[in-house]
Amino acid sequence: MKKYLFLFIFLVVFWHYFFIDTATIVSASVYPVWENKINDNTKPFLWHANFSALRLDTYSATDTAGYLFWHYGGSGIGQIYLESSTTSQTIPTTGYNFWFPVSYYLTSSQIKYISGGTEYIINCTKINDITFPEKTMYLMKCPAPEHIPLNYLKINFPYNTDWYFIVYTDVDLSYINSTDTLYYYYYQYLDTFNSIYASTTPSGEITLPAGTCEDLNVFAGALCRVITYLFVPSSASLNQFSALKDLVAVKPPFGYFTSIKSYLNSLSSTSTPAFTLPAEIEDITFFTTLRTELIWILWIFFGFWVIKRIARFDF
Amino acid sequence: MLATFLLDLVYSIVTGFLNFFPSVSISDSVSSAVATASTYISALDIILPVATLLTIMGLFLTIEGIILLIKIINWFIRKIPSIN
Numbered sequence: 001m002k003k004y005l006f007l008f009i010f011l012v013v014f015w016h017y018f019f020i021d022t023a024t025i026v027s028a029s030v031y032p033v034w035e036n037k038i039n040d041n042t043k044p045f046l047w048h049a050n051f052s053a054l055r056l057d058t059y060s061a062t063d064t065a066g067y068l069f070w071h072y073g074g075s076g077i078g079q080i081y082l083e084s085s086t087t088s089q090t091i092p093t094t095g096y097n098f099w100f101p102v103s104y105y106l107t108s109s110q111i112k113y114i115s116g117g118t119e120y121i122i123n124c125t126k127i128n129d130i131t132f133p134e135k136t137m138y139l140m141k142c143p144a145p146e147h148i149p150l151n152y153l154k155i156n157f158p159y160n161t162d163w164y165f166i167v168y169t170d171v172d173l174s175y176i177n178s179t180d181t182l183y184y185y186y187y188q189y190l191d192t193f194n195s196i197y198a199s200t201t202p203s204g205e206i207t208l209p210a211g212t213c214e215d216l217n218v219f220a221g222a223l224c225r226v227i228t229y230l231f232v233p234s235s236a237s238l239n240q241f242s243a244l245k246d247l248v249a250v251k252p253p254f255g256y257f258t259s260i261k262s263y264l265n266s267l268s269s270t271s272t273p274a275f276t277l278p279a280e281i282e283d284i285t286f287f288t289t290l291r292t293e294l295i296w297i298l299w300i301f302f303g304f305w306v307i308k309r310i311a312r313f314d315f
Numbered sequence: 316m317l318a319t320f321l322l323d324l325v326y327s328i329v330t331g332f333l334n335f336f337p338s339v340s341i342s343d344s345v346s347s348a349v350a351t352a353s354t355y356i357s358a359l360d361i362i363l364p365v366a367t368l369l370t371i372m373g374l375f376l377t378i379e380g381i382i383l384l385i386k387i388i389n390w391f392i393r394k395i396p397s398i399n
Contacts, residue, residue, distance in 0.1 A: 250338045250339055251338060255339025291361070
């Protein structure tokens with residue numbers, strides 16, 4: 001038994017060390033390691049994506065250049081990381097802004113930066129709607145925190161939405177698109193439609209940087225890869241669980257709740273009335289007062305019910 | 316590989332279990348009933364806060380659905396040996 005175990009380990013180490021490329025290993029990690037990335041300033045954005053096609057456009061409809069990514073629907077839950085190629089470079093002091101025109105309204109908690117392993121929320125505000133060639137987008141104004149490395153900006157996109165995304169800064173555009181390189185990495189992706197397109201074929205294969213296994217010696221590196229290979233689940237295997245939500249929603253017993261709830265939503269108080277109450281009733285202020293007080297009473301009763309239900313629930 | 320395999324296995328089992336059940340479908344007559352009900356409800360909207368009622372009913376269903384989900388998860392957990 002023991003010799004078979006050793007043989008198995010040997011084969012796995014041998015196979016993994018010699019035949020598994022680093023991109024595969026890194027793509028199995030949820031968080032990419034960015035230290036050894038490719039730095040090519042001729043390509044404004046580098047990316048790695050586990051989907052069949054990608055669309056990368058240079059945006060030129062306004063005076064301010066930018067880059068536009070978009071994704072058409074599908075079942076996807078996304079996080080985008082943007083990082084400057086020079087991690088020591090800081091974005092300027094408070095008073096400047098980053099601008100994120102996005103197609104889907106993002107709350108401030110969905111745009112963060114990561115510094116020293118800690119996530120910080122950037123208090124972005126929605127300024128107005130701006131019309132881009134594709135559609136109207138929300139313009140998010142995100143104040144730059146004071147002297148933080150652009151490492152990372154993390155944007156959580158909601159589930160199952162169309163979204164567009166551009167990065168601008170009113171600080172110094174060259175900081176982003178000419179003197180620096182932004183890395184675009186989209187992970188936790190699950191798209192049944194493969195609906196991200198590439199209008200510009202990237203000039204060269206883009207691979208994610210090697211993981212920390214590369215920094216080790218031959219045997220430690222091989223062992224590192226084996227452990228990574230054996231025990232680090234692929235992002236695809238994690239992401240597939242997000243699709244379960246849709247499935248559960250249509251299956252009994254939850255499907256009944258979903259159906260009834262959708263029917264309740266379609267009940268409308270603004271439909272054409274089947275009958276009209278006498279005009280005198282509408283003029284009686286008593287009913288207006290009663291209606292207002294009923295709203296309060298209903299919410300208070302609902303609050304009591306919630307407290308009672310939760311207090312008596314056996315977790 | 317192992318973690319991926321386990322996750323895929325769990326996903327396959329859960330998905331297979333769920334696919335065993337047919338998707339919930341409610342009769343089309345419910346739609347017409349809802350449309351009819353809307354016409355009566357809207358007439359009473361002067362007196363009754365219909366929007367509030369509907370919101371509360373939606374929240375009620377959501378909470379009951381979550382409680383049901385928790386109960387089901389707990390039931391599965393209790394099936395694990397040595398866990399009560």
